[in-house]
Amino acid sequence: MPPLWTAAEAIGRAGTVALPLFFPFHLERWYEIAALAGMAACLLLYYAVWIAYYRNGRQFARLFAPLWGLPVPLAVFPSIYFLLASAVLHALPLLAAGLIFGAAHIAVSFRTYRRTLQ
Numbered sequence: 122m123p124p125l126w127t128a129a130e131a132i133g134r135a136g137t138v139a140l141p142l143f144f145p146f147h148l149e150r151w152y153e154i155a156a157l158a159g160m161a162a163c164l165l166l167y168y169a170v171w172i173a174y175y176r177n178g179r180q181f182a183r184l185f186a187p188l189w190g191l192p193v194p195l196a197v198f199p200s201i202y203f204l205l206a207s208a209v210l211h212a213l214p215l216l217a218a219g220l221i222f223g224a225a226h227i228a229v230s231f232r233t234y235r236r237t238l239q
Contacts, residue, residue, distance in 0.1 A: 130225035136218025137203045144210035156208035163202040170194050185234030196223075196230035 147153050166188070174183045188194040200223030207216035 126225050126228050129221050130229055133218050133220075133222025133225055137206075137215065137222050140212060140215045140218055141206060141210055144212040144215065147209060147211055153209050156205040159205045160202050160209070163198040163205070167195065167198040167202070170198070182234075182237040185230060185237060193227060193230040193234055196227045200226060 148157065170184075170188060174180075177183055184195055185193050191197055200219065203219035203222060204216065207213070207219055
């Protein structure tokens with residue numbers, strides 16, 4: 122994987138971890154509540170993939186295997202989670218960090234998944 126993707130993933134990850142600390146939580150509008158529900162769904166699905174991984178012999182390829190046709194779910198769910206969090210926190214910098222993290226994390230994970238198929 123090109124170093125640029127790895128660096129972008131690290132920068133995006135740092136932003137998604139640090140930025141939420143500086144924004145207040147909002148649950149007054151319908152879209153904020155919907156975003157929070159989406160965050161909860163992403164978190165539950167993320168943990169479900171990890172549970173399936175542990176229950177099925179901890180095969181490395183399972184960490185990247187599609188779920189209901191969705192490729193690399195352990196990269197997609199956190200990416201969506203942070204994008205939704207930007208709506209709950211009204212945080213455009215978090216949206217930017219989430220987009221950078223999501224694009225890079227999904228690309229890196231998908232490349233790893235393709236290697237597991239070979």
